[in-house]
Amino acid sequence: MAIDLNKLKDGDRVNCRLMVFKKEKRLDKNGKPFGDLILGNKTGSIQAKLWDLDDAAYNLFGVESVVEVSGITGSFAGRPQIKINTINPVDESQVDFGEFLPVTSKDIGELQAELLTLIDSLQNVSIKQLISHIFDSQLIFESFLKAPAAKAFHHAYLGGLLEHTVSVAKLSDSVANNYPGDVNRDLVVAGALLHDIGKIKEFSYLKSIGYSTEGRLIGHHVIGYEMLRQAASELADIPDEVTLQLSHLILSHHGSYELQSPRRPKTLEALLLHFCDDADAKINMFLQADENADEDAEWSQYIRPLERFMYLKKLDGFEDAALLPE
Incomplete structure (x- = not known):
């Protein structure tokens, strides 16, 4: 062990x-x-x-x-x-080398089933056809199940990309359903499923988790954009507007130029995706800090990306007498 x-x-x-x-x-x-x-x-x-x-x-x-x-x-x-x-x-x-690479604590089979359920839930024929075509590639799908979502900070372990993607897609689905008629649910969920797909090529993860040469020189935004465009070119009947808006979701999901986003969100779906992506990444950082802390610790170690310590004490089991009925 x-x-x-x-x-x-x-x-x-x-x-x-x-x-x-x-x-x-x-x-x-x-x-x-x-x-x-x-x-x-x-x-x-x-x-x-x-x-x-x-x-x-x-x-x-x-x-x-x-x-x-x-x-x-x-x-x-x-x-x-x-x-x-x-x-x-x-x-x-x-x-x-598998003994030295961190792996998601989630069940890969369950995450895979959730991913496929999300794809199957898409109602827009063109969007569903495009997403299905991408994930039907055995090479892409197998890499997607194994890849990390980062070198450090959040979901930086094998299966991390799958875990993060499913979580962001589920968050996006929930938030989109809060704005019926205003947010295109299928578009934002599809964007969530594709937003980090370029990471299957951005990272190397055979012996250790690091950046590939393509990842360092181009980055996952542009890699993912190129993968989407290639898939759309292989299908004859995908409307240009679908490809355009999904491209924007991929290229803008980091939200700002300071965070290495090639574009800033300029559609409602892109803005929603950015917030869900950012929330899931930060929540994972907190959960990892909590998991790595001593059992009785009240505070985590300093989390550099969040620029703070996190308070770990749970409210579970406490009773506020002021709230109890007399």
């Missing part, structure tokens, strides 16, 4: 296999070289320092290598880190 890196405390001894996420040689204040590493497994990642640097041993492993590590846990600037005593590479033939 993988060691839970989120539960390590000062003084804990570590003797386990971890993956190298980052490797850098640096100099301490006396000019002596040391190894600055980030190591991890499916539970998360942790900083590690190799103070007694042996160049020959250090050069035997690289990023995405699995290493056998022994050391002791300390902390620096309020963050845990491992002081490494020994570190040795593990032969790749002896490694199951």
Whole structure:
């Protein structure tokens, strides 16, 4: 069983296999070289320092290598880190990389069924035909079930893209139904199903979760836009307006240029999708912080994307005497 890196405390001894996420040689204040590493497994990642640097041993492993590590846990600037005593590479033939990649805690089969139900619920013939055509591709569908939704921060685990997409689509459906006659429900749900589809190519996730070259150079907005346009060109009878508005949903879902959105939302459906996408991502960050906290903790660790600590104490089980009937 993988060691839970989120539960390590000062003084804990570590003797386990971890993956190298980052490797850098640096100099301490006396000019002596040391190894600055980030190591991890499916539970998360942790900083590690190799103070007694042996160049020959250090050069035997690289990023995405699995290493056998022994050391002791300390902390620096309020963050845990491992002081490494020994570190040795593990032969790749002896490694199951699935042990080092985090995976959604949700049931993939149930999420897949929900995805297919959402597609089947679409009433607009052209929209449903286009969405079905995209997900009917075995390569796209299999990648979609496995891909992460991010490298870090939210849904950053295998199956994260599927989990996030289904959640955003369900949120969009609920909100759209609150504005009957004003919001095109099928359009916004279809946009939710497609908004992050470019992430199947934006990320690499065979050994570790990282950005592909295409992801770094182009990004999932444009990749998804191109996938949609390609699918529409393969179908003869998709109205241009359908393709146009779905394209806008993909290109504007981050909401602002500051958040790397190629376009800002300029339709009601695009605005709704942006809010649902943003809400689900932030809620997931909170839930992950709650899950990684100690059982009796009142506050989470600092959540950098949200720029705050989160209060974790639940109201469940408390009774407000002022609300009780006399």
